[in-house]
Amino acid sequence: MQLICHDCWNYSYFEADVETLRELKAGNGQLIVQDTKFEDFNYSESMLRDNLNDIVQYVIKQNGAALIWDPESESYQNNYISCAKCGSKKVTKPYSLWHSNRHQSLDKELLANQKEFTELRKEKKYADRLPVLWKEQ
Amino acid sequence: MQIDCLSCGKSNEFLLPLWVVTTFKFNEDDTLSILHVKPLESLEDKLTDHKSLREISCKECGSNEIDIVFNEYENQDDDEVSALEGL
Numbered sequence: 681m682q683l684i685c686h687d688c689w690n691y692s693y694f695e696a697d698v699e700t701l702r703e704l705k706a707g708n709g710q711l712i713v714q715d716t717k718f719e720d721f722n723y724s725e726s727m728l729r730d731n732l733n734d735i736v737q738y739v740i741k742q743n744g745a746a747l748i749w750d751p752e753s754e755s756y757q758n759n760y761i762s763c764a765k766c767g768s769k770k771v772t773k774p775y776s777l778w779h780s781n782r783h784q785s786l787d788k789e790l791l792a793n794q795k796e797f798t799e800l801r802k803e804k805k806y807a808d809r810l811p812v813l814w815k816e817q
Numbered sequence: 818m819q820i821d822c823l824s825c826g827k828s829n830e831f832l833l834p835l836w837v838v839t840t841f842k843f844n845e846d847d848t849l850s851i852l853h854v855k856p857l858e859s860l861e862d863k864l865t866d867h868k869s870l871r872e873i874s875c876k877e878c879g880s881n882e883i884d885i886v887f888n889e890y891e892n893q894d895d896d897e898v899s900a901l902e903g904l
Contacts (some may be wrong), residue, residue, distance in 0.1 A: 682843050698839045704831045706820040764840050
């Protein structure tokens with residue numbers, strides 16, 4: 681497993697934009713568009729495969745650098761590769777620190793931990809006092 | 818239609834980069850298999866758009882100085898046109 685989609689958990693099928701090369705041959709009022717070949721070597725095919733491989737290897741190696749923050753969905757999105765099943769751009773390496781579903785904004789994180797923080801402050805306030813026995817009146 | 822290289826003037830073969838969407842899958846041995854390739858750009862738009870003309874290069878010399886004539890019979894003299902019509 682090299683990459684995973686955080687929306688549908690697909691780890692096999694993906695899409696990427698790749699640049700390739702086409703050959704134009706003009707003459708006699710016609711335009712022929714075909715793969716470009718240099719001495720029987722199909723350069724168009726080779727360029728497509730190499731560029732795709734480069735993009736995939738870059739995303740796997742860089743991971744965080746290939747992601748951009750999307751303020752609308754409050755998640756990190758992949759700039760280069762998207763999921764071929766659901767179209768989501770939340771594609772990262774598995775077990776990534778950039779797991780988009782686990783992300784919280786600072787405000788939400790502070791609010792969620794407010795109770796715990798209050799408990800901590802209480803502990804600190806009474807930390808220098810010894811327990812006092814209840815006295816009968 | 819006619820494409821001329823203004824640098825070498827010899828070649829009638831030219832190269833044009835095009836962006837495509839590639840659908841691929843990871844195989845069990847972590848190699849890639851390409852399932853589908855779909856063009857992202859229209860070839861017609863690229864040929865008619867003057868900004869994209871610089872992207873076309875001559876296969877022979879690599880120069881970007883090219884000229885595209887969409888109708889090479891447009892600028893012919895009246896005599897040539899009538900001669901062709903006569904044929």
